[in-house]
Amino acid sequence: MNSTVQIIKNHRSIRNYLEKDIPEDVLQTVLEAAHAMPTSINGQQVSLVVVRDKDTRLNLARLCGGQPWVAKAAVFVLFVADFYKTSLAADLNKVKQVIHESAEGELVGFLDCGIAMGGMIIAAESLGLGIVPIGGIRKEAQSVIDLLGLPKYTFPVNGLCIGYPADLSQQKPRLPLATFIHYEKYQRSNLVEDIKAYDKQMVSYLEQINRSEEVNWSKNTSSVYQSVYFTNVITTLKDQGFTHKK
């Protein structure tokens, strides 16, 4: 196990940050790490909006459903699925872009943002920074689009808070590896038992970190997933040109 693998396996979300700026060259390195990650057909349908302005971040913290770390971290980075740049490429070549109207295009935009974010997370952590991804950026997606001036054929996929950690939170246990890694074929046989075992482990973990009022994994996840918690996503996708028709 080398230092890169150690960094990856040591990942945890950080929501408490020091009041300490990120030096320009360190931030630049972190941003360039995302730029180095691969994209589907080399389409490069990802853009970042890097927000340091405090007022904008206070606004974003509110739009994300009240997440104060969005304003308290040194930097907030928005990951944008970006078929606007590719549409300019189409204009230059006098052809009509249709990919943004398809399930494939929409999904590739999100997938590639994820791959890029993976690179940024690991680069940041390797430089002593802490991060937490902010899916809440999709809650009021239209307001985020307006606030940050996103053009048509783009969508705010995910955010990332980055800053120097005030304390290292404990690493949350994950579902057993056997539920995650399937050899040769998807293996269903032990999933329920493994989930039950993990539920018990989560209860112990929550007691240990003095958050025993919270519930186990299956209860928490199923409680969230019995409703569509961000109801505007589908409308805003359509308004941005992602019609999911083809």
Add this chain to the structure above:
Amino acid sequence: MNSTVQIIKNHRSIRNYLEKDIPEDVLQTVLEAAHAMPTSINGQQVSLVVVRDKDTRLNLARLCGGQPWVAKAAVFVLFVADFYKTSLAADLNKVKQVIHESAEGELVGFLDCGIAMGGMIIAAESLGLGIVPIGGIRKEAQSVIDLLGLPKYTFPVNGLCIGYPADLSQQKPRLPLATFIHYEKYQRSNLVEDIKAYDKQMVSYLEQINRSEEVNWSKNTSSVYQSVYFTNVITTLKDQGFTHKK
């Protein structure tokens, strides 16, 4: 710049592999790196199917539209958006899962697969392995589902070939950083000029690697994106329960 950042910035796709197995412990490390990456609401809606069987990989190589490296690399890893495990959690708690019927759920599945893949790519490269992502896995998604026994509420998002590189391909230039990193707000003003400059750079690059029959970035991308190249994605999503209705 530390060694982790160097690895990330040194990324390139590898399609030529040595006939050399990956030791079990190395492979395990690479797979566990993906497991350590964050997921939305800690829902852990990602699974991997690790394929070493040669016949299965020959089949997959064909289903991906003829990509021989799928069979030639030491290992092929399928990244699965997995709301089946969360549906078992819902069953355990006697609630009805609806998230997979929403745009939000579908997109989070793809996003989280991307984040996990980012971790696996960097871990693999840090261990001297080469990789290439295989979006072609979505071309005949239903056949992949059948071949690898994927349950309802899952979808084959992306594949990853992993093996020891036979040669290090050259690193492909990217669109200028100014088109990728936007400060405070999305900046549209110089995008077209930057794309034109990149198109010229790509032509030089293609000449240099003796592939001057290929076309520049805007021509290539707009040519692909004027049609929906994987036409089955939307139907297979629906058949798997991803109805994109909410």
